[in-house]
Structures are given as structure tokens and as C-alpha cells.
Amino acid sequence: MLGLEKKDFRxxxxxxxxxxxxxxxxxxxxxxxxxxxxxxxxxxxxxRFVIFGILAIGFNILxxxxxxLSFGHAAFLGVGSYAAVWMxxxxxxxxxxxxxxxxxxxxxxxxxxxxxxxxxxxIYFSILTLAFAQMSYALAYSVLTPLTGGETGLQxxxxxxxxxxxxxxxxxxxxxxxxxxxxxxxxxxxSVGSWVFTFNAGYYFAAxxxxxxxxxxxxxxxxxxxxxxxxxxxxxxxMSYTGLNARPYTLAAFVISGMYxxxxxxxxxxxxxxAGAERMFWTASGEIVLMTILGGAGTLIxxxxxxxxxxxxxxxxxxxxxxxxxxxxxWLPDGLEDFVxxxxxxxxxxxxxxxxGLLFMLVVIFLPGGLVQGGQKIAAAFKRKKPDxxxxxxTEPAE
Amino acid sequence: xxxxxxxxxxxxxxxLQALGDVNLSVTENTTxxxxxxxxxxxxxxxxxxVGKLIPDSGSVMFDGQSVLGRKPHEINQMGISRVFxxxxxFTDLSVLENVxxxxxAKRDGAFRMHAIESVFAxxxxxxxxxxxxxxxxxxxxxxxxxxxxxxxxxxxxxxxxCLVQDPRLLLLDEPTAGMARADTENTINLLKEIREKRxxxxxxxxxxxxxxxxxxxxxxxxxxxxxxxxxxxxNIKGHPKVREAYLGEAQV
Numbered sequence: 001m002l003g004l005e006k007k008d009f010r011x012x013x014x015x016x017x018x019x020x021x022x023x024x025x026x027x028x029x030x031x032x033x034x035x036x037x038x039x040x041x042x043x044x045x046x047x048r049f050v051i052f053g054i055l056a057i058g059f060n061i062l063x064x065x066x067x068x069l070s071f072g073h074a075a076f077l078g079v080g081s082y083a084a085v086w087m088x089x090x091x092x093x094x095x096x097x098x099x100x101x102x103x104x105x106x107x108x109x110x111x112x113x114x115x116x117x118x119x120x121x122x123i124y125f126s127i128l129t130l131a132f133a134q135m136s137y138a139l140a141y142s143v144l145t146p147l148t149g150g151e152t153g154l155q156x157x158x159x160x161x162x163x164x165x166x167x168x169x170x171x172x173x174x175x176x177x178x179x180x181x182x183x184x185x186x187x188x189x190x191s192v193g194s195w196v197f198t199f200n201a202g203y204y205f206a207a208x209x210x211x212x213x214x215x216x217x218x219x220x221x222x223x224x225x226x227x228x229x230x231x232x233x234x235x236x237x238x239m240s241y242t243g244l245n246a247r248p249y250t251l252a253a254f255v256i257s258g259m260y261x262x263x264x265x266x267x268x269x270x271x272x273x274x275a276g277a278e279r280m281f282w283t284a285s286g287e288i289v290l291m292t293i294l295g296g297a298g299t300l301i302x303x304x305x306x307x308x309x310x311x312x313x314x315x316x317x318x319x320x321x322x323x324x325x326x327x328x329x330x331w332l333p334d335g336l337e338d339f340v341x342x343x344x345x346x347x348x349x350x351x352x353x354x355x356x357g358l359l360f361m362l363v364v365i366f367l368p369g370g371l372v373q374g375g376q377k378i379a380a381a382f383k384r385k386k387p388d389x390x391x392x393x394x395t396e397p398a399e
Numbered sequence: 400x401x402x403x404x405x406x407x408x409x410x411x412x413x414x415l416q417a418l419g420d421v422n423l424s425v426t427e428n429t430t431x432x433x434x435x436x437x438x439x440x441x442x443x444x445x446x447x448x449v450g451k452l453i454p455d456s457g458s459v460m461f462d463g464q465s466v467l468g469r470k471p472h473e474i475n476q477m478g479i480s481r482v483f484x485x486x487x488x489f490t491d492l493s494v495l496e497n498v499x500x501x502x503x504a505k506r507d508g509a510f511r512m513h514a515i516e517s518v519f520a521x522x523x524x525x526x527x528x529x530x531x532x533x534x535x536x537x538x539x540x541x542x543x544x545x546x547x548x549x550x551x552x553x554x555x556x557x558x559x560x561c562l563v564q565d566p567r568l569l570l571l572d573e574p575t576a577g578m579a580r581a582d583t584e585n586t587i588n589l590l591k592e593i594r595e596k597r598x599x600x601x602x603x604x605x606x607x608x609x610x611x612x613x614x615x616x617x618x619x620x621x622x623x624x625x626x627x628x629x630x631x632x633x634n635i636k637g638h639p640k641v642r643e644a645y646l647g648e649a650q651v
Contacts, residue, residue: 005517219515223513223518224503225512225514226514227500230489230496231492231496231500234490234491234492235490238488238489238560240475241471241487242564243508243564244510245470245472248509252512252514256514
């Protein structure tokens with residue numbers, strides 16, 4: 001189907017189902033209950049899931065296939081964001097031209113950075129991309145202030161020409177939309193009993209683009225081009241003694257993944273029309289690397305899982321504070337309650353990075369193939385141990 | 400006039416003259432062995448031929464075209480394939496994919512972006528790859544990951560990857576180095592078969608005299624970066640200069 005092998009098509013269907021039903025899946029707890037804070041089904045977070053999913057899918061085309069570890073991918077995200085905001089300012093609040101421009105500009109930017117960086121491989125390549133990204137950050141933050149808004153960032157303002165929409169009136173704010181049919185902030189709420197599900201236009205717009213991006217990445221993975229990229233990762237000496245020039249292949253992969261990042265950047269500002277330089281900072285680049293490795297570099301679905309995982313932590317675990325913990329453990333004897341809370345507190349709220357770091361260590365040490373490998377192991381364990389159920393319960397905690 | 404003409408090659412590494420005025424002519428449709436004691440410059444010469452090293456002076460002509468200054472992948476596209484001392488294969492890929500890649504390289508050149516069509520939709524390429532795997536008796540192993548192959552199979556796979564491109568000259572860098580007796584015999588037989596069936600010109604660098612004398616039709620002896628003699632195997636065997644160069648290092 002759609003030119004995919006059966007297995008890949010099934011994976012695509014699963015991704016489609018999960019993204020389309022996300023407002024239900026991510027809101028399993030009724031409103032007002034103790035567990036409601038674990039609900040992730042609000043528009044802002046759902047948008048981030050799919051947008052960073054796109055970013056990680058693109059990064060995986062470079063890192064997962066060729067093994068070239070770019071440490072400056074956030075630069076393309078940032079460039080894409082600025083390009084889209086400029087489109088909002090100059091043309092109209094329609095997201096389509098904005099996103100197109102983000103992809104094109106990020107692609108051109110990736111071509112330049114890739115052309116220089118790909119002269120080296122391994123650690124030198126990573127350092128070169130890191131240097132370029134930090135230079136871009138510094139430029140956006142100070143020197144290029146007229147273009148980027150510097151410290152305050154870039155956003156649509158009254159006085160922008162907006163050739164198609166006409167200038168904004170003072171005090172009026174604009175939300176990006178899709179040909180005037182819907183705004184990215186439009187939401188529909190559905191109440192079932194004490195559950196509330198939110199269907200957000202922006203989320204579905206981004207989700208459709210993520211599905212397309214995912215589909216394209218499957219095609220690339222299974223194409224002769226994708227096979228060449230894996231060959232580059234495997235053995236560059238044999239590659240060149242087979243009459244193949246590795247440079248254009250790696251450069252093409254670099255540009256494609258830069259364009260994915262540009263798309264993600266354009267989508268980010270489509271949801272919230274302001275771009276800042278911090279989006280290009282090296283920690284943002286590091287986060288992309290973490291997402292991909294955590295989920296499983298080189299696998300199709302891994303990066304999406306990794307992106308979802310990290311964004312969930314960033315938004316949900318970070319919100320657990322001392323009062324929440326007290327609410328959970330009030331039933332314990334006084335002394336013990338304090339003890340348990342003191343023990344857990346450093347790992348939640350502002351300490352969420354600590355939990356994420358520990359999880360990352362566990363994954364890298366025990367599951368070098370990322371969360372995907374974890375899933376495969378569990379699936380394999382279930383298949384193998386079905387005949388003797390007694391053993392399963394004994395071994396499962398180890399997973 | 401040979402298919403490969405090497406004239407007056409010099410290569411220095413600092414104070415060491417690795418190659419001094421090397422001339423070599425490989426005639427089309429022969430197996431030409433290059434032998435010599437350790438440090439004679441055999442590997443340096445091979446690296447010059449494939450574009451990995453650039454000589455200080457001299458010329459290397461392949462089929463009337465200069466090889467010097469071209470990159471390894473360009474030289475390969477001219478029709479020169481190389482087999483390495485330790486097999487260089489795509490270890491993370493399956494055996495079939497390993498052979499499909501040179502098929503693509505042969506058909507599409509150094510770079511072409513087939514990013515949308517599926518690998519498995521390429522029926523012609525696949526048939527070609529399967530045919531060559533059948534030739535080297537590895538068809539039943541086509542779905543194995545290359546890194547899990549035995550050493551002998553890796554060598555065979557590498558050979559298949561070179562052969563599928565129909566090279567006009569096959570360079571072999573100690574193809575039996577570190578092999579057990581049985582594997583060495585197998586490799587000799589494989590090379591003989593290739594030579595007879597496909598008529599590919601071969602240049603072999605080899606230490607093992609048994610291998611050299613069972614395969615070569617002409618032999619060049621290198622010592623200290625300079626060719627001593629070039630002749631047919633029978634004349635090389637008892638040659639006094641050759642004995643002197645080896646000083647009993649190997650039985651010639």
C-alpha cells in the first residue's frame with residue numbers, strides 16, 4: 001500500500017491512529033481528579049509532541065542513517081521560525097506560505113553549513129556543526145537584531161506591511177490561520193461525563209504534516225538512497241572503492257534533515273507567532289540528539305517516541321511540586337511522609353532534568369537501541385514465555 | 400601496450416624513498432603478481448594505483464587515461480576494483496544489500512538520488528545481485544548481516560562486490576593473508592575460476608609463494624621500492640637477484 005511494505009504500512013497506520021486519537025489517549029484521567037495533572041491532552045503540549053516529532057524524524061534521517069552526529073540542528077529550527085514570522089509580517093497570517101519559506105530557507109542554510117561541515121567526519125563534524133549553530137545563535141541574539149529582533153525576539157506587530165491581510169490596528173493581535181478557514185488556536189471541546197477532550201485545529205494541522213513527514217521518511221529509509229546512507233555509516237572506505245561519492249549523499253541527507261527542522265520551526269511559530277534566539281542555543285540542539293537516541297536512532301518510530309517522552313517530562317513531571325507530593329502521601333505517618341517527600345522532591349518539579357538524565361543513562365546502558373529496543377524486548381519476552389506463565393511474573397520486573 | 404602502464408613513479412615519505420622509478424606494465428587478460436620482501440613498496444604502489452596516494456613524479460595510465468589526481472571513486476568508475484587485505488564490506492548491511500550497492504554504483508554512477516522508489520522495486524538490480532551471489536555460492540546466505548559471516552565468506556562477499564561491477568582490472572592486496580590452508584586453497588580456486596570464466600585482468604600483491612605460483616602468469620619482483628626483475632614464473636623461481644633480495648626469507 002502507498003508503495004510501502006506491509007510491515008511499514010502497518011506502522012504508518014498505527015502512527016495515524018495514535019495522532020488522530022491523541023486527544024483521547026492523552027487525557028485518560030477525568031477532570032478535577034488527583035491524576036488530572038498527568039493528562040497531556042491540552043493543545044499546547046500536543047502540538048509540541050508532533051512538532052518535535054517532525055524535528056526528530058528529520059534528525060534521524062541524518063544521524064540514524066549516515067551516523068553523522070549533527071550538534072547544531074537547532075539552528076535550522078530557529079532559522080525556520082524566523083523565516084515564518086517574516087512571512088507573517090510581510091505577507092499574511094496564512095501558515096502555508098510561512099511554512100514553505102521556512103522549509104526553503106532552512107534547506108539553503110543547511111546546504112551552506114553542510115557543505116563546509118561535511119568536509120570532516122566523526123567528532124570534527126559534530127564540533128563544526130556545533131560551532132555554526134552557536135554562531136547563528138550569537139548573530140541572531142545581537143548583530144542581526146534588525147532581522148531577528150535580538151533579545152526580545154520577533155513577532156507580528158502593528159505597522160507590519162502584511163501585503164495580503166493589511167496592517168494590524170494598534171492593540172489588535174493576530175493568530176496564524178489556514179486560508180481563513182480556521183485559526184491555529186481554534187479548539188473544540190467535548191465533555192463526556194467528567195472527561196473533557198480538546199480538539200485543536202493547530203494540533204491536527206501539525207499532526208497531518210507529521211504523518212506526511214513520517215511517510216516520506218519511511219520511503220527514504222527503504223529507498224536505494226537510504227541504503228547508500230546506511231552504507232556510508234557502515235564503511236566509507238568500501239563506499240569510495242565501489243565508485244560511489246559519499247559527499248553528495250551525506251550532503252543530501254543533511255539538507256533533507258535541515259528542511260525537516262525548518263518545517264518544525266515554521267510550525268512552532270504557526271502555533272505561537274514569536275521566534276527567539278534561544279531556540280538556536282546549543283542545549284536545544286542537544287535535546288534533539290537526546291530525543292533521537294532515547295527513542296532509538298536509526299529506527300523509524302523511535303525518534304517520535306523519544307520526542308514525545310522528553311516533551312511529556314518537560315511539561316508534566318516539571319509541574320509536580322511540594323504541595324502535589326503532600327497531596328499524594330498525606331496518608332503516610334507524619335515522619336515517613338516527610339521522609340518520602342524529601343526523597344522524591346529532587347526528582348520532580350525543577351529537578352525533572354535529574355529524572356530524565358537517570359532514565360537516559362538507563363536506556364543507553366541497558367537498551368542501546370532506545371525505547372524501541374525496549375518495546376521489542378518486552379514483545380519478545382511475551383511471545384517466548386506464553387507457554388509457562390509462572391516464569392513470566394518472576395522475570396518481568398527486570399524489564 | 401598494457402592496460403595499465405606505470406612509468407617512473409617516485410614516492411618519498413620524509414627521508415624514506417618508498418618507491419624509486421617504478422615501471423610496470425600489466426597486459427590485458429593476464430594475472431600479474433607483484434612480490435617482494437616486507438617494506439619493498441608493494442602496498443605503496445597499490446595505493447598509488449587506486450588514488451589513495453599521489454606520487455611525487457611519474458605517470459599511471461589506465462587504458463590510455465591518466466589515473467593520477469583522480470579520487471578513489473572516480474578510479475573505480477574507470478574500471479579498477481580493489482580487494483583489501485582485510486575484507487572491506489558493509490558490515491551492518493545484509494549480504495544481498497552489500498552486493499546491490501555496487502550494482503547501483505555501476506548503473507547510476509557516483510551519485511544519484513533515488514530517494515522515493517523502494518530498493519525492492521529494483522527487480523533488475525536484485526536479479527543481478529542474486530546471480531553473482533549464486534556464482535560465489537552465497538545465495539542461501541543473502542539475508543545474513545555481513546558482520547556475522549566467517550572470514551572466508553567475507554572475502555568471497557568482497558570478491559562478489561568487485562565482480563558484479565565487471566571491472567577491467569582487479570587489484571588484490573594479499574587476498575589470502577592470515578587464512579588457514581583450506582581457505583587459501585578455496586581462494587586460489589575462486590580466483591582461478593574468475594580468471595577463466597570472466598577473463599578479468601588481475602594484479603595481485605602476495606606474500607604466499609604457493610599462491611603466487613599457482614595464479615600468476617607474470618611476476619614483478621620489487622625490492623626497496625624498485626623493480627628488480629619482471630618475467631614469467633618459471634624464470635623467477637631460480638633467479639639469483641630474487642634469491643638475494645629475499646635472503647632466504649621465503650623459499651623461492
